[in-house]
Amino acid sequence: MTQTTNPLVFLEALHQEIQQTEYGQQPVELYEPIRYIMNLGGKRMRPLLTLMATYLFSDDWRKALKPAIAVEVFHNFTLMHDDIMDQAPLRRGQPTVHEKWNNNSAILSGDVMLVNAYGLLLDVETQYLKKVLTRFNRTAAEVCEGQQLDMNFETRWDVTEAEYIEMIRLKTSVLLGFALEMGGIIAGADDENSALLREGGINIGLGFQLKDDLLDVYGDPAKFGKQVGGDIIANKKTFLLIEALQQAQGDLKTELSGWLSATEFDKTEKVRAVTAIYDQLGIRQLTEARINDYFTRGFASFGQVAADPARKALLTEFAEQLIGRES
Template sequence: MSPAIFVDALQDELQSIQYGQDPPELYDPIRYIMSLGGKRMRPLLTLMATYLFTDDWQKAVRPALGVEVFHNFTLMHDDIMDQAPLRRGNPTVHEKWNGNTAILSGDVMLVNAYQLLLSIESDKLKLALERFSRTAAEVCEGQQMDMNFETRWNVTEAEYIDMIRLKTSVLLGYALELGGLIAGADAETTRHLYEGGMNIGVGFQLKDDLLDVYGDPAKFGKQVGGDIIANKKTFLLIEALQQAQGSIRDELTAWLTRTTFDKAEKVQAVTAIYDQLGIRQQTEVRINEYFARGFANFNEVNAIPDRKDLLIQFTRQLVERES
């Protein structure tokens, strides 16, 4: 089995989904954001997790897209909160339409996500919806924590890891857990899938933090150093704030408190501080720790070896990405 088969099944179903028609101002933004592409990583993981235990993986396609619609709903609302002008190289919904429309269309996307999940077989539906509802609330909790961190300079590593676990990783964990639930896997197996996704998700976000500073601009797909320019509380900055002393701390504080500065100069200066403190290497250690935990979780899953290898190989390709 090739991942391309899962991709094609998702794309075919995605094109057939009817989000609604009237008024078009409500539904056109949904079709727009869903047409912008993306890796479709979460629904692909759901299908691969289902395929671990059954040949009838097609029954997971609509629920898997429910996860993807929810993910894009969070992106639409995140873009409003961040006042982001672009999403995947195109105008964000609030820029193309307006903020109120983006809020309302996002709300409908959440409803659509639940509608897609309702295609799950009745004996598995209650648990799947309970877990999804808890996950959806956790994503919002993580987003609020991230917003809270904007005005704090004493964010700890533990707090940051907990924030990205909620904001990013729980949905990845749920995507894998959902595949197991749909296929009828036992509770211990779905727990391994969930925890594997959670650990891989934390590793992804830490790697994203790292690539924002040290990534190749041609591969990364967005401005390198953007987090430094915005004083965003990333793993790298949190570690630097905790470890910097003396003149290094004075210099870092100076850059963080300046209101006017040359962007390139700031990126270069703060990156040099990270280099002095060995922050890159420390971040890479953490990334590898979380990826290793995730693959250890997957290895605990009792499934057909060839099918488990497919999931692990696909995840390794994601882990090794540079964008």
Template sequence: MNPAVFSEALLNQLQNTQYGDQPAELYDPIRYIMNLGGKRLRPLMTLLGAYLFTDDWQKAVKPALAVEVFHNFTLMHDDIMDQAPLRRGQPTVHEKWNNNIAILSGDVMLVNAYELLLDVETPILKRVMSRFNRTAAEVCEGQQLDMNFETRTDVTEAEYIEMIKLKTSVLLGFALELGGLIARADDASVEHLREGGINIGIGFQLKDDLLDVYGDPAKFGKQVGGDIIANKKTFMLIEALEKAEGALKTELHSWLNRTQFDKAEKVKAVTEIYDQLGIRQIAEARISSYFAQGFANFEQVSAEPARKELLLQFAHQLVERES
């Protein structure tokens, strides 16, 4: 199977999905964010999860798009909370329109996600909806924890990993789980898919933290150094706060406590502190560990090796990503 077939099916569904027309201010932002591109990782995972167990993977296309619509709904609202200027290299919805429109359009996107999930066959619909509801609540829990961390100086690595698991990883886990459920996979395989997706997701977010500091601005699609500017409690900063001593500790806290500063100067200074502490190497090792655990989960899935290989190849692409 050529993986491009899955992407093509998703693109066709995306282009043919109607979110609504009037008022234009409500629906134009939905079309805008859904057409910004992105990696479409989550819906592709749903299709790959279904293909592991059935040739009739097309029945997972609409539910897969539901995951992508929900994901973009969370991005639209997260961007408001973070006051982010860019999303995928383009103005965020609240910048292009305003906060109120972005909130309301996001609400409609959540409704659209439920509408697309209703395409799931009746015998498994209740189970799928229950798992989606739990996942959606966990994503919100993760976002609240992330906001709580903004006012704390004692966030631990364990707390941070739990936060990104909820905010980011559980949706990747659900995406794979959804594919398995639609294909009527055995319960053990569905669980391995979910756990594998969660571990891959944690590695994915840690890679995002790394790229925010060390990524190529032309490839990253977001403001490189944005986390440093905002004093965001990322894996990088938490590790630096734990390991910094003496003059480095004093300098790091000085930058964190400043209310007025040159953004480029702060990014450069904090990055240099990370370099001296070896934070990049620590993050890369942790990323590799979570990806390895995810691959181990996938190996336990009861599916044909040739079909499983597609999923493994896709997961390996996440390891090497630069955007």
């Protein structure tokens, strides 16, 4: 079997394929927003994981290129619509599609992106196509379920840890799991190995999202790439806030409730005060322990996959680089 030991080989192939992918031409107002968001970059970790999962079982990993891009197109479609719902002005440091064009254009272009994702999935070999489409349909519905739960949580103060974990599992982690699972399916992996890849991806995704919550409070502003404390300022229901709300008692509970109910406040002071409450409750240590637990579970699943150890090492090393990030 031919050995590929550098993830840059996969990344370069992905980049070339994305540049060559045609979404449509006319009307230009429908297709230009798609080209715009797809060229904003990002880590491309989902399609990369698909290629690496295919490579675990096959030298012909290039046959997974178009399906891998389908995952990236779908992911960006969800971002385009999420940005409208969140009224977000920026995506990856650039104006969001609805800001650069308008809400209606972003909705319609997003719809076409979903259609394009299915078109790219049709490149899967016939013998695996039904299984891939079935799993993709379930995953796509779960992502929407997670987004709805996230929206539901905006008006609730009794969100439990279990509810929050389920929400991020659906909203962010299942697509990571599917990206890996699909790579295995395309390469002819059996159901057991494909399921191990999916479970590994879901657990890595859970740890990844919890780390994002943690970095928003404790990250280095120079490395994090966005305002540290933004979640605190916005009263966003994160793992850290949910744990603090459940654990705070007496004066700490009163102080935390005061900051959460305040309508006028100094942002810097609020971030400092709420972070100090987290410190007193040991929330950082609790979150780090939970992150490590999910990462450990993820790598344990990868370890059970029946594939060439050298190829598995390439996958796990890439995953370790992702989770070791500070931005």
